[in-house]
Amino acid sequence: MIAPTVRDGTITPDRIDSAAELPIGYTDDQDGGHYRLVPTGTDEYFASSSPIDSWKRFLSPPEALLVRGRSSSTDLEVEPVVPDPVAFAFVGIRACDLAAIGLLDRVFLAPDAVDPTYATRRREVFVVAVGCVHPGATCFCASMGTGPIPRDGYDLALTELYDGDRHEFLVDVGSDRGAAVMADVSGRPAVAADDEAAAARAERAVAAMGRQLDPLDPPRAAANPEHVGWGDVAGRCLSCGNCTMVCPTCFCSATQDRTALLGDGVERWRVWDSCFTADFSSLHGNPVRATTESRYRQWLLHKLVTWHDQFGSSGCVGCGRCITSCPVGIDLTAEIRVLAES
Ligand code: SF4
Numbered sequence: 001m002i003a004p005t006v007r008d009g010t011i012t013p014d015r016i017d018s019a020a021e022l023p024i025g026y027t028d029d030q031d032g033g034h035y036r037l038v039p040t041g042t043d044e045y046f047a048s049s050s051p052i053d054s055w056k057r058f059l060s061p062p063e064a065l066l067v068r069g070r071s072s073s074t075d076l077e078v079e080p081v082v083p084d085p086v087a088f089a090f091v092g093i094r095a096c097d098l099a100a101i102g103l104l105d106r107v108f109l110a111p112d113a114v115d116p117t118y119a120t121r122r123r124e125v126f127v128v129a130v131g132c133v134h135p136g137a138t139c140f141c142a143s144m145g146t147g148p149i150p151r152d153g154y155d156l157a158l159t160e161l162y163d164g165d166r167h168e169f170l171v172d173v174g175s176d177r178g179a180a181v182m183a184d185v186s187g188r189p190a191v192a193a194d195d196e197a198a199a200a201r202a203e204r205a206v207a208a209m210g211r212q213l214d215p216l217d218p219p220r221a222a223a224n225p226e227h228v229g230w231g232d233v234a235g236r237c238l239s240c241g242n243c244t245m246v247c248p249t250c251f252c253s254a255t256q257d258r259t260a261l262l263g264d265g266v267e268r269w270r271v272w273d274s275c276f277t278a279d280f281s282s283l284h285g286n287p288v289r290a291t292t293e294s295r296y297r298q299w300l301l302h303k304l305v306t307w308h309d310q311f312g313s314s315g316c317v318g319c320g321r322c323i324t325s326c327p328v329g330i331d332l333t334a335e336i337r338v339l340a341e342s
């Protein structure tokens with residue numbers, strides 16, 4: 001079972017074995033380059049916003065073995081690598097991260113190029129989503145149309161109804177598997193007042209979101225790749241790649257061949273990579289994108305503009321992680337506003 005849990009002073013998705021490991025009594029304080037774990041003094045289970053890390057590492061792990069070969073003095077024998085079956089339950093996943101998995105599905109489950117590692121891990125995922133009622137200052141899922149309430153892609157969707165006297169969960173059943181689980185859970189039928197309470201919490205969450213981005217407006221920035229704003233943001237960007245590591249939709253990778261010291265075996269691994277590294281675009285020994293300016297432009301325009309051409313939607317779901325995890329607090333919603341100006 002993978003769920004948000006407290007680890008190393010953050011709330012992050014990780015394996016848990018009981019509900020006691022959920023981040024009970026904690027929320028987070030997030031802003032550009034800023035993250036703090038904050039006690040709430042309540043016993044709410046889901047009082048935080050999107051976790052510091054995304055869920056993609058469980059579906060497309062940072063390292064995946066692709067091919068293994070064994071050699072003798074005369075032969076090279078290549079062994080197929082069959083990914084181990086895994087059956088995850090994702091508990092407490094927010095709407096933005098569900099939308100991100102929907103985008104990853106289009107990449108890794110494309111009919112003509114199914115990725116075996118992703119497909120094996122994705123196939124059995126049981127999704128217990130949670131309506132996000134405590135968004136952070138870096139969140140903008142409402143403006144991107146991906147949250148804060150999950151609309152599809154779940155087996156069960158919970159809204160935590162908490163006001164001191166009352167602590168209940170409103171449950172929406174999204175699949176037969178979800179219905180089968182709920183058959184063993186005691187409760188009472190929801191009434192209109194429960195739906196109204198959930199809707200009111202969602203409305204408050206939308207109003208509390210710290211940022212906004214129009215998913216259809218950013219393409220204007222693409223009209224001027226020479227805008228001085230690119231140089232300005234590049235002057236602050238460290239090209240560290242943090243934003244791409246935490247982004248739930250970034251999926252770039254590189255391959256590494258690892259040979260045994262005795263020379264009798266080799267393994268080819270896929271490892272996460274980032275378009276912010278010079279090596280990522282290296283051709284014939286030289287990077288195509290040699291400057292931070294060109295790398296930041298590639299990242300932002302792919303995420304917000306050319307993703308529309310490739311996949312028919314924005315590549316950003318508004319989780320805000322790239323803003324929180326940027327050591328210098330670069331905020332793509334602010335940058336795109338500058339770039340959209342003439
Ligand atoms: S670009 Fe930033 S806000 Fe958008 S999905 Fe990626 S990490 Fe989240």
Ligand code: SF4
Binds near residue numbers: 241328
């Ligand atoms: S935008 Fe921020 S997180 Fe991303 S590469 Fe630049 S400095 Fe690192």
